[in-house]
Amino acid sequence: MTSTDARPAFLADTATGLPIPADRQFATVTEHRRHVKQRLAAALRLFGRDGFGEGISGHISVRDPKYPDRFWVNPFGVSFNRVQVKDLICVDTSGTVVAGTGTVNPSAFVIHSAIHTQHPHIHAAAHAHTTHSRALGALGRLLEPIDQESAAFYGRQSLYQDYEGPSVTVEQGNAIAAALGDDRAILLRHHGLITVGGSLEEAVHWFFTYDSCAKVQLLAQAAGQPQTFTPEQAESAAAGFGDAQLARFSFELLWDEITHDQPDFLNENLGKTS
Numbered sequence: 001m002t003s004t005d006a007r008p009a010f011l012a013d014t015a016t017g018l019p020i021p022a023d024r025q026f027a028t029v030t031e032h033r034r035h036v037k038q039r040l041a042a043a044l045r046l047f048g049r050d051g052f053g054e055g056i057s058g059h060i061s062v063r064d065p066k067y068p069d070r071f072w073v074n075p076f077g078v079s080f081n082r083v084q085v086k087d088l089i090c091v092d093t094s095g096t097v098v099a100g101t102g103t104v105n106p107s108a109f110v111i112h113s114a115i116h117t118q119h120p121h122i123h124a125a126a127h128a129h130t131t132h133s134r135a136l137g138a139l140g141r142l143l144e145p146i147d148q149e150s151a152a153f154y155g156r157q158s159l160y161q162d163y164e165g166p167s168v169t170v171e172q173g174n175a176i177a178a179a180l181g182d183d184r185a186i187l188l189r190h191h192g193l194i195t196v197g198g199s200l201e202e203a204v205h206w207f208f209t210y211d212s213c214a215k216v217q218l219l220a221q222a223a224g225q226p227q228t229f230t231p232e233q234a235e236s237a238a239a240g241f242g243d244a245q246l247a248r249f250s251f252e253l254l255w256d257e258i259t260h261d262q263p264d265f266l267n268e269n270l271g272k273t274s
Contacts, residue, residue, distance in 0.1 A: 018246065018249075020245050020246065020248075020249045021249065023199070023248065026065075029065055029066045032065040033064065033065055033066070034268075036062055036064070036065060036072060036200065037072060037085050037088050037268075038085055038266060039062070039200050039201065039251075039255070040060060040062050040072055040073075040074075040088060040200060041083055041084060041085045041087075041088060041265045041266070042254070042255055042258050042259065042265060043060050043126070043200060043204045043251075044060055044074050044080050044083045044265075045080065045081065045083065045258050045262050045265045046204070046208075046254050046257075046258055047060070047080045047126075047128060048079065048080030048081035048082075048083075049081070049258070049261075049262075050208070051131075052080065052128040052129075052130050052211075053079060053080045053081065053128075054128065054129040056076060056077060056105065057107075057128070057129050057192075058080065058127060058128035058129060058192075059073055059074055059105055059107070059108035059111075059112065059127055059128075060073065060074060060124070060125070060126045060127070060200070060203070060204065061073040061108070061112035061115075061116070061124060061125050062123060062124040062200040062203075063116060063123045063124070064090055067092075068116075068120075069092065069093050069116075069117075070090050070091060070092050070093075070098060071090070071091055071112055071113070071116055072088050072089070072090050072091075073088070073089060073090075073091060073104065073105075073108050073112060074087070074088065074089075074105075074108075075087055075088070075089045075100065075102025075103060075104065075105075076102065076103045076104060076105040076108075077102075077103075078102065083265065084264065084265050084266070084267040084268075085265065085266055085267060085268045086267050086268050087100070087102060088100055088102075089101075089102045089103075089104060091104050091109060091113070093113060093117065095109045095113070108127075109173075110169060110170055110172060110173030111125070111127060111172075111173045111176060111177075111194070112125050112127075112173075113173060114170070114173035114174045114176065114177035115173075115176075115177045115180065115194075115196060117177070118174070118177040118178065118180075119177065119180070119196070121198060122196045122197070122198070122203075123197065123198050123199055123200065123203075124196065124197055124199060124200035124202070124203035124204070125194060125195070125196045125203055126194065126195050126196075126203045126204050126206075126207040127192060127193065127194045128192055128193065128207070129191065129192035129193075130192065130193060130211045130214075132211050132212075132214035132215040132218060133187060133192055133193035133210070133211055133214055134190075134191070134192060135214070135218055136187060136214040136217065136218065137159075137187045137188060137189045137190060137191065137192070137193075138189070138190065140159065140161065140189060141159075141217075142157050142158075142159050142187060143157060143210065143213050143214065143217060144217060144226070144228050145228050145229040145233070145234035145237070145238075146216070146217060146220060146226045146227070146228050146229070147213070147216065148237045148240070148241045149209050149212065149213050149216075149241055150213040150216070150217070151229060151233075151234045151235075151237030151238045151241055151242065152184075152206070152209060152237075152238055152241045152242035152247075153184065153185055153206075153210060153213070153242070154229075154234040154235065154237075154238045154242070155238075156182075156183050156184045156185065156238075156242065157183050157184070157185040157186065157187065157210075158179055158180060158181060158183045158185070158186040158187070159186075159187050159189060160175075160176055160179045160186055160187065160188045160189060160191075161189045162175065163188075163189055163190040163191060176188065176194070180194070180196065184196055184197065184206050185206060185210050193207065193210060193211065193214075195207040195210055197244065197247065197248075198244060199248050200251075201247070201248040201249075201250075201251035201252070202244055202247040202248045202251070204251055204254075205247040205248070205250045205251050205254075206247060208254075209247075
C-alpha cells in the first residue's frame with residue numbers, strides 16, 4: 001500500500017529564506033482526511049521508534065478537516081509501535097467515538113478536547129511522558145536558550161505546576177489548555193510534555209525538538225553552568241529555528257524515514273466518515 005502524499009511544487013513564504021515547499025492542497029475532504037490520518041499514524045510510529053511509549057500513556061491528536069470540532073487520535077491500549085491508520089479513532093466534543101472501532105483514553109479526551117476547543121488556531125497536539133521532559137519538569141525548569149534549537153521556545157513555553165493526579169477530569173484538561181495560552185509547548189510538572197501547532201507536522205516537530213533540548217540542557221547543567229544566549233541572540237535564533245514552516249517541513253524527513261522503515265502503518269480501515 002502506498003501513500004497518497006506527494007511533494008508540493010510551490011515554495012512557502014518563510015522567514016528562513018530556505019526553499020521550503022508550500023503545504024499540500026487537496027481536491028476532496030476524503031483525500032485530505034486520508035492524508036491527515038496517514039501523518040498521524042506516522043507520528044505515532046515515530047514516537048514509538050524514539051522510545052516515547054510509557055504503557056497506555058501518550059497521545060497525538062489532529063483536527064478532522066471537515067469537522068473542526070472533532071479530532072483524530074490514537075486509541076486506548078494500542079502501542080505506538082503497532083498502531084496503523086485503521087486503528088485511529090475520531091472523537092467529538094462529548095467524548096463519543098464517531099469513527100473507528102477503538103476506545104478513547106480518558107486523559108487523551110480531556111486534554112486534547114480542551115486544547116482544540118480553547119485554541120481554534122491549534123490543529124494538532126502531541127503529548128507523552130518522556131524521560132527528559134519528566135526530569136526537567138521535576139526540577140521545575142523550562143528550557144533555557146543555550147542553543148539554536150532551544151531558542152525556538154524562547155518566550156513560547158509554559159510550566160504547569162498544579163499536579164492533581166492523572167489528567168482524567170474535564171476541569172484538569174481545561175486548566176492545562178488555559179495555562180498553554182499562546183505558547184507552543186507546556187511542560188507539566190510531575191507529568192510530561194505537550195506541544196502544539198498549526199499542523200500535525202509542526203506540533204510533532206516541536207515535540208521532538210523540545211525533548212532533545214531538554215536532554216542537552218540536563219547534560220550541560222550536570223557538567224557545569226551553560227552559557228545562555230543574550231535576548232537579542234535568542235530572538236535572532238528563534239526567527240529561524242522557531243519558524244512554523246521550517247517545523248512543518250522538517251517532519252517530511254521523518255515521514256520519509258518511517259514510510260521506508262515501517263510501511264505497514266499505512267494499513268487502512270474500510271470505515272468512512274461522511
